[in-house]
Amino acid sequence: MPIIEMTIRRVNLSARLHTNETYESYFKRRIAAVVSNYCEHQADECMATTLRLKKENIVLLNVNVNDDQSTTVGFVVTKSQRRSMLGDQTIMDSTKVKYILSAQLASLSRVLGGVRIERVETAMLRREGIGASRDNTRLIIILSIVAIFLSVTYIIAAVRVCRLAL
Numbered sequence: 001m002p003i004i005e006m007t008i009r010r011v012n013l014s015a016r017l018h019t020n021e022t023y024e025s026y027f028k029r030r031i032a033a034v035v036s037n038y039c040e041h042q043a044d045e046c047m048a049t050t051l052r053l054k055k056e057n058i059v060l061l062n063v064n065v066n067d068d069q070s071t072t073v074g075f076v077v078t079k080s081q082r083r084s085m086l087g088d089q090t091i092m093d094s095t096k097v098k099y100i101l102s103a104q105l106a107s108l109s110r111v112l113g114g115v116r117i118e119r120v121e122t123a124m125l126r127r128e129g130i131g132a133s134r135d136n137t138r139l140i141i142i143l144s145i146v147a148i149f150l151s152v153t154y155i156i157a158a159v160r161v162c163r164l165a166l
Contacts, residue, residue: 002094007118028055049079
């Protein structure tokens with residue numbers, strides 16, 4: 001699935017603003033406002049999207065803190081606020097969103113609090129195979145040991161109750 005990756009310098013997404021809103025929520029709201037403003041003026045470019053995008057339409061998929069005081073945020077813009085799963089049919093074209101954000105980079109940087117946006121690009125996000133990378137044998141062994149322990153404990157308790165009853 002294609003996503004938008006934005007590298008921003010000196011940003012803390014968990015910080016709280018003076019309005020007690022997290023920077024992550026503010027980031028989503030501002031991105032949604034920029035894309036929504038574009039879609040209002042160019043309605044034929046944003047087919048099947050809601051008329052006014054909100055922060056719920058922005059889904060952060062990954063946040064990587066790099067070692068040089070920069071943060072890479074990977075996100076997509078969904079067409080509808082009601083989303084059950086993400087796919088190519090439910091998200092806006094990432095290339096188009098990248099061009100929208102790149103065209104307004106200076107104003108976007110300013111409204112995000114003066115942070116420096118180093119790059120905006122599209123990247124591919126791949127889903128890991130469920131059975132390929134995970135081995136559940138350790139989990140099964142631990143659960144088996146716990147089940148055996150609980151079974152023995154209940155058997156001992158049942159025997160003691162039966163002895164006291166007689």
